[in-house]
Amino acid sequence: MVVNTEIKELGHFINGEVVLGKSGKFSDVFNPSSGEVIAHVPLASKEEVHDAIAKAKAAFPAWRALSVGKRAEIVMKFRHLMTDRIDELIKIICTESGKTIEDAKGEITRGLESVDLAINAPHLLKGEYSVNVGGNINAYSTKAPLGVVAAISPFNFPVMVPLAITSMAVAVGNAVILKPSERVPCSALFLSELWKEAGLPDGVWTVINGDKEAVNELLSNPTIEAISFVGSTQIADYIYTTGAKHGKRVTALGGGKNNMVVMPDADLEQVANAFLGAAYGAASQRCMAISTIVPVGEETANNLVKILADKISKLKVGPYTDSEVDFGPVITKQSKDAIVGFIDRSLEEGATLVCDGRNPKISETSDGFYLGPTLLDNVKPGMEIYEQEVFGPARNVVRVATLEEAIDLINEHELGNGVTIFTNNGAAARKFTSEIEVGMVGVNVPIPIPVGYHNFAGWKRSRFGEGHMFGPDQVRFFTKTKTISEKWFEENSESVSTFAFPSNND
Known part of the structure; x- marks a missing residue:
């Protein structure tokens, strides 16, 4: 084993800043190309995750209240920062995952497709409106963010998958907690830096590093409304079963042959x-x-x-x-x-x-x-x-x-x-x-991965739940629909009681 004298001590990203771990548990981060340890990443305790969720919950109301156009501006600024610093990000990906430079560049490019789709949140959040559905009643629908949502990403795409399962969640108004693979935490922490610089309010974006203890808290904590996961089929099954048992909306994508x-x-x-x-x-x-x-x-x-x-x-x-x-x-x-x-x-x-x-x-x-x-x-x-x-x-x-x-x-x-x-x-x-x-x-297409504005997910035991990793279905997954029926009475208008079930006969 090569001895590295410059091992980095990493932290979590909570409430707008990097904080050191308190659990006393750490995992080694390797450079797969050399076999050397390049960093120590803290593994969050249940209490640390609980505290981070509370801070995300506190940040959510103001972020939800911000206009969707302003939220899209922040996402767009994040995109610009990412492209401006792409060489830094490529080096991080290559160092902690072992990918080639071209492969890392391709991963970032595909990840940006999900960011681009999220920039279109103002359009994608438009509801429906129907005039005079019956009895001078107008009906319309709105989409509202869920609240605090969590994403759990794998090691093999340190940037593309986190962007695919969080960008739209942020844009539509949720507070997001990302639990990246403990094997590749540096990329997620770099994204946190970019979100901060882009102007995302503190607490809206959180990165918690951890193992099963951290995951179980995300799955069981009542504040978490939804879980998006990508990983092995065995773990996807566990994430879906456990999250659904605790009443959460879950999309868990597993493996493939x-x-x-x-x-x-x-x-x-x-x-x-x-x-x-x-x-x-x-x-x-x-x-x-x-x-x-x-x-x-x-x-x-x-x-x-x-x-x-x-x-x-x-x-x-x-x-x-x-x-x-x-x-x-x-x-x-x-x-x-x-x-x-x-x-x-x-x-x-x-x-x-x-x-x-x-x-x-x-x-x-x-x-x-x-x-x-x-x-x-x-x-x-x-x-x-x-x-x-x-x-x-x-x-x-x-x-x-x-x-x-x-x-x-x-x-x-x-x-x-x-x-x-x-x-x-x-x-x-x-x-x-x-x-x-x-x-x-x-x-005649060797890897049929859809572009970022089409839905991505497998069938059978390659997917648990009904959501998709990216594409327009992300809007549905990270929002809830409210349908409103309204009627305005003219002054001095007459009204009578009716006991029939409402219909459009009027």
Whole structure:
């Protein structure tokens, strides 16, 4: 282990300032590229979270009362500050997550789409108005913020996911508490700095660092009205079940086993190039990464595996400071060991090793958490590496004979986050998009992540609750609707009592 003499002592961001932790519990933050500890992050106690929630609650009424136009101005200023200081933010992301510079830049760009949508809150908050629905009564609706809401984000997108699950919540008038992954707290604290500089009132934005104790307080505290979560399926299930039990509105997005179906008519060179980035980008630590490629027909499979083997052997793994690398390390040594375990067990179960990334050359000179790209052929349903989400660069080939077999294979899996088909046959694409039971579907698009103004969420056990991570559904999730019926009587008008149920007959 490399010894770092400049370890940062981090804090929480509460009521407009960074405050030191009081629990006495800390977690190490690593630079995955070097294996060194770069910071200590405090893990908040239940009492600390409770106090932060109280401060957010106190800040909410004034923020709710501020005009939506003024709130949008602050969000816009936040966006400008973020773009002005993007190089600082890229360095933070790369240092604490191991991403390449280009990948970090892409993450920020996608995150800004959610900010852009939030800037449009004045338009998105417009209600409905109907004149004379009956008896000279006008009816209209308004949208109101919920109050104090919480967001819990994962390590693999230190900026994009926090922006996606908080920007609209802020813009529509809520006070927001973000609990980022304790593995990547520096990015969230940097965002806090930008919100402060943008003019967001103290208490409206809070960052609490912590583990399960902090999460449980967010899930059970009666002041928290809603929870938005992104992470593993197991934890998403827990977040949804626990939060709903305490009467909260919950959206919890889990993992995915995303398949790329390849039809015999597809251009295999294009398929292979698309697969590389979609499968191995960010060391495969994306919930929308392609984990399994499904060639239809033995000839398609044989030709595709041969092309992939050649291309994968040329991929380069290393630190973000090397501009020639294709992807960096996984997030922790524990993650690396777990991924190697998946590979080892798949070989015991009968998979065929095409490319072995368990001991990349860089591991000889670095203590970073590096794995090279691994490709396994002849993987079958029922094998652990097929059934489980492997959050690292170990990808599978599952061979099928027909498109129908591919559709059935995918539909039978418990996860349904993303899927794509590569084909030049419109009828095949139509059949696939119509029959597949997955939330986000691509046709010749390797990673079918919607842009920030479309809703993002999977199906089946990839999503718990009815909300989405970004898109217009964020407005619905973070507001409540009030419908008002009003009638004004003319002076000296006559009135009579009626005992019939109100209707529009008048």
